[in-house]
């Protein structure tokens with residue numbers, strides 16, 4: 259097997275896949291940086307592999323799959339010693355899937371629509387109406403957290419994918435522990451996991467630096 263992951267370290271969906279790789283202890287993955295500002299995701303060669311031009315993109319020998327949630331599910335099915343991270347039981351899987359879709363449709367969408375105008379257009383700060391959506395997303399997470407982990411009693415790829423986005427959102431609008439006690443505890447518990455320490459923690463610092471530098475650069479010109 260030759261596994262190659264096309265990625266960007268600051269990207270939350272890339273970090274989900276890093277965490278899954280660590281959780282599954284998959285050895286010898288080749289990592290390829292894709293520099294979005296230089297349009298490396300828009301080259302003919304990249305578009306042939308992923309017409310949607312997103313990262314992360316996984317190549318497993320000649321099999322190509324993109325979208326972090328799909329990649330994480332594939333890695334568990336193909337390389338997991340068991341189905342713990344992505345249970346085969348229909349009801350357990352349905353709950354994991356609901357959280358994964360929530361990450362795609364709500365969490366990441368909220369994060370991207372808040373950060374992209376700062377990174378890629380003329381906005382000089384985050385829009386208050388976007389930050390209000392963070393609070394709504396945090397409230398949903400607070401309500402979902404009725405068990406020890408996001409989709410039940412053990413860690414699944416729902417925790418991995420959602421914590422990648424939530425830990426990034428926390429850099430922009432810190433989670434208030436009084437308002438969101440369960441979310442605060444869950445984030446803390448996730449951050450103590452080996453997969454988080456290896457796959458997310460160092461890259462969250464890069465994400466923090468990127469946001470801080472961009473805000474400073476934009477606000478200098480106000």
Ligand SMILES: N[C@@H](CCC(=O)N[C@@H](CS)C(=O)NCC(=O)O)C(=O)O
Nearest residue numbers: 269270271311312313314325326327
């Ligand atoms: N739902 C996708 C989102 C991937 C995504 O939007 N990645 C961003 C970087 S964080 C990207 O590739 N942007 C470039 C583009 O969409 O052209 C996933 O989970 O992989």
